[in-house]
Amino acid sequence: MSNQPQSRRRTVITGIGWVTPLGHEIETVWKRLLAGDSGVAKTTHFDASTFPSQFSSQVKDFDFAALLGDELAKRHETASLNSKFALVAAKNAWQSAGLNGFESLDTTRVGVYLGGGEGPLDFESVAAAAIGGWETEDGGSLNSVKWAEVARERLTHMMELEQDPNLAASHVAVLLGVEGPSFNTLTACAASTQAIGEATSIIRRGDADVMISGGAHSMIHPLGVTGFNRLTALSTRNDSVQTASRPFDRTRDGFVLGEGAAIVILEELEHARARGAKILAEVAGYGSTADAFRITDIHDQGRGAVAAMKLAVEDAGLQPSDIDYINAHGTSTEENDKIETLAIRTLFGDAKSAPPVSSIKSMMGHLIAAAGATELITCVLALRDGILPPTMNYQTPDPNCDLDYIPNEPRKADVKTALSNSFGFGGQNDTLVIRKFEG
């Protein structure tokens, strides 16, 4: 291996920012996570009142102009919701890193690597074209000429543009004026963890000194919810929405869809030191694998998940026993939580040897492409404050899930290292390991 930890460039986190269902400021959201608050409520983005899942974890009180500033908000006013989330999170992360107005920055050495989702479809226009283009004769079929007549009237340049998944990263590059490498990955629920891992690799290799990384996504739109409902992946506990997301609990029945953005500023250690930046944590290891198994199921022994965790721990130059905390993917689906548990057990030898594990999806819901970055920021805060966020709504033990899930109460713990997992549909496995920065 060419990448020996002792010889390579080290990557640290010097800024964080997020827009989440629990709020838009780092400290407020962190307090709410430790208090076990839920961001879940009835869906209001559209009328979901007859859908199998009528609730979600929406971002609330999102005043774009107030959060980004009037002038910038006006410039980016055509941005889709997920891009707007990314812009606010990136601006706050940039400020927290002390890079706002930092004049000696070489902007060609600053890049962007996001796990950004597609922008929401202009749904009512698409539906109108579908309805208007439909011929009922002969069992029904779409007349593309009639379809086009409606579509050309209703679809607009700027809304169509915003659907491309690379738009959030593009808005962020323009906002902050950074000209380095720019990427967007969309590996489903693993995307922003993969983005941060790959951005770290870019810094290590020397292709950039600073990377703005993380994710942004909202699938709380009619076809997003439809798609997940048809897959029966979502909780349908409409009568108790705030306890619907219950990772690792035996009565779990699916995940709760969330939305938001989370951005970290990754920086090469010497670059950060030279400008006297406050170092929040070090990104120590990254592992990425494919299950190569089935598009609908996780590998039944968690083969890819075990391998991703193992690679990340090795990349950090650590042993599994050095890991103090695991922030689980923990979606609250039957399959994920069982197999993630099995994978963790496999890596550590047995359940007793595994460190405490929790899933903040019990409170946040599942932010899909943005989930991993949100969870990594949570790990940074856990290391900083020596306190682990709980897995809420955990009431009924599942014999298949036998780890210490930090149930329902936060826990003080002297944590030096944390591991964060993200697993995507189709068998995408990505793991990051961070550690307290100690010089």
Place this chain on the structure above:
Amino acid sequence: MANERRVVITGCGVATPFGVGVESLWDGLTSGKSGIRRIEAYDPGGFDSVLGAEVPELKTRDYIPKNYRKSVKVMARDIELAVACAYEAVKDAGLVTKCIIDRGESEGPVTICPTRFGANIGAGLICADIQELAGSLQTSGNHDTLEFDFKQWGQEGMTTLTPLWLLKFLPNMLGCHVTIVHDAQAPSNTITCGEASSHLAIGEAYRTIARGAADVCICGGAESKMNPMSVMRQQVMGRLVSGHDDTPDQACKPFGPDTDGMVAGEGGGLLILEELESAKARGARIYCEVAGFGAASKITSWHEPDPSGRALSLAIKNALADADLSPDQVNLLCTMGTGINRYDEGELAGIRTAFGDRKNIPAIANKGAVGMGGAGCGSIDLAATTMAMHHNTIPPSKNASSAQTGGLLQFAESDPVDARIDVAVSHAYSLSGAQTAAVVLRRYEA
């Protein structure tokens, strides 16, 4: 970086309007054919242009094992293109993968350990099959007012969609199907940056192998814009050429100026990137070496081209620096040449900045022949560049005029030109958004 592992290209698989397989692309380009025709996938009558660049006669079952055939029903066209390209690339590289064994074409064993075999596949915004989606949506619509009834949809309408519907359209499903079929378990990434996707994916695969996280990566991209929704999106974004329905082979002129617009298309390309020692150990044919990669971001706008082409010049500069080469050493440049004047002007400015005083840079521009297929078009360009180097031939660039570039670029305008190519650069940028990337290929010398 001198101490890094070297990476070579040992296989190319493409699906283009000339057919499936890299020979059909090379034959199409060198013979000056056009892949642009009236769209057959649907009736294009209601659009500004009826033209497209469709991949003919794609039979996905020819590229997968028999026991995987039932999965074809959950593959969007983009995924089918990727699966075809993957098989072609693996065969072209002489690799034995699980797919090859399962198809009965080899008794094994596999050439590459699955945990050392990665994938990095660029994908577009995959459009739902509008025929299928419209059939469902219209069940909950008022056919007079065109209003949509969410309550009806939630109660009943949505159940007309097949349960696995969403999985057809997730961008990472190109990579997932390919990694399942060929059993590639090392890092797998899906880059979604429009027309820059393939270059970014190939660049990242190159880095992944160089840093030691995999020995072989299947990488590139695929996308189909040959559906009403994708073509309409390009139309409302003002990118489609119009007025050439009767002269399809003249419709798209890279660097213009007497036409203004692109022809939407489809296609893909996947390359086999391999660590040099691994390729040598198995006696593989080496097409060329991946010598450098560079990327940059535009900061002037996320929706309009930058007339200065600064990001493109930075990407080329970074890629050449990475390869430890100078602009003077480049003897082939594969351009993007969209046919959309405002984009092509920015591209020329960026090239001019990157190459300083150079004139008559030998160049190719493929979009006049193969159209603009989105995330896959960059790897078609890289496959064409690889073939040009391999055959010591610069293929003609359909409808591209050297004079139009003010003497900056020198295209082969009607016939292929013999040329020894030691260093080639191919670049791409996203039409929507800010991503820009360049890849440097170098003749392989032991």
